[in-house]
Amino acid sequence: MTEVAPGYYLALAGLMFSIGVIGALVRRNAIVIFMFIELMLNAVNLMFVTFSRIRGSVDGQILVFFVLVVAAAEAVVGLAIILVIVRRRASANVDDVSLLRW
Amino acid sequence: MIALIVFGAVFVFALGCSIAMLFAKNAVHTALFLVGSQVALAVAFLLQGAHFVAAVQIIIYAGAIMVLFLFVVMLLGVDRSEVLVEPLPAQRQVALGLGTLLAAGITYIALTSVDLIGADRTQALAAINRDPGNVLAVARTLFSRYLLGFEATSVLLVTAIVGVMVLARRVDSVTSLSASTPSSEEREVA
Numbered sequence: 588m589t590e591v592a593p594g595y596y597l598a599l600a601g602l603m604f605s606i607g608v609i610g611a612l613v614r615r616n617a618i619v620i621f622m623f624i625e626l627m628l629n630a631v632n633l634m635f636v637t638f639s640r641i642r643g644s645v646d647g648q649i650l651v652f653f654v655l656v657v658a659a660a661e662a663v664v665g666l667a668i669i670l671v672i673v674r675r676r677a678s679a680n681v682d683d684v685s686l687l688r689w
Numbered sequence: 690m691i692a693l694i695v696f697g698a699v700f701v702f703a704l705g706c707s708i709a710m711l712f713a714k715n716a717v718h719t720a721l722f723l724v725g726s727q728v729a730l731a732v733a734f735l736l737q738g739a740h741f742v743a744a745v746q747i748i749i750y751a752g753a754i755m756v757l758f759l760f761v762v763m764l765l766g767v768d769r770s771e772v773l774v775e776p777l778p779a780q781r782q783v784a785l786g787l788g789t790l791l792a793a794g795i796t797y798i799a800l801t802s803v804d805l806i807g808a809d810r811t812q813a814l815a816a817i818n819r820d821p822g823n824v825l826a827v828a829r830t831l832f833s834r835y836l837l838g839f840e841a842t843s844v845l846l847v848t849a850i851v852g853v854m855v856l857a858r859r860v861d862s863v864t865s866l867s868a869s870t871p872s873s874e875e876r877e878v879a
Contacts, residue, residue, distance in 0.1 A: 591696045594800045599700050601795025606707040609788035613781050622723050636739045643813025645826045648742045649835050656842040660849035662754050666761045667856040673765050
């Protein structure tokens with residue numbers, strides 16, 4: 588069943604991670620930037636599962652579980668922060684939130 | 690052979706959804722493309738024998754977290770279009786160039802040097818999945834070697850819940866809460 592070489596899975600994960608980086612740098616909506624961060628975390632999960640298969644143990648899959656918990660907490664807190672910002676400034680554009688900018 | 694065909698479909702679908710995320714103007718469309726790539730990744734997990742993680746990926750990521758994202762998008766207004774004017778000069782070009790460089794680097798490393806890790810142990814995971822089963826093996830490892838980390842995630846989740854409740858409440862409820870706090874203290878003293 589698992590006859591595809593692990594390198595191709597790692598390449599897919601790397602390409603998805605790079606797309607996530609580009610999206611987080613290019614887009615301007617805070618929620619969309621969060622979605623690209625989730626895409627990066629997903630790509631890292633694929634890498635963990637692939638390394639778990641390469642090494643022949645389930646430890647990598649447990650790290651995926653931890654990444655999942657951190658991603659859930661991060662998404663919840665981040666979306667609440669975005670909600671508060673939108674309530675005060677009526678905009679989800681990250682360029683409008685420049686109070687701490689030098 | 691079947692695994693190769695399925696992997697090809699997963700590769701095309703996941704990358705296509707990810708690239709479509711970059712060009713989707715509407716935030717809801719971006720979220721839906723993200724769900725598509727996550728489902729494709731769940732199939733990739735299944736192909737590699739990570740059954741528990743694949744199920745959790747569908748239930749938590751594509752289910753719970755993306756519903757939360759869509760909920761917040763709806764709450765903030767769907768029809769609000771994203772500002773596409775780029776204030777920094779050459780930001781997009783530089784981001785695209787450096788991202789392409791990163792992709793090329795990771796792909797090169799993945800395709801060339803992965804054999805150094807010892808890819809002949811890939812049958813060990815299949816043996817684990819056969820004998821105690823994937824879910825049982827994950828549970829045994831999680832509740833023995835990673836028990837402390839597992840308990841720490843519960844602390845993290847409680848902290849996140851409390852933080853979100855503090856962040857998301859309205860300002861007028863803050864004033865009423867602080868006004869009612871001394872009276873409850875007085876009640877306890879009395």
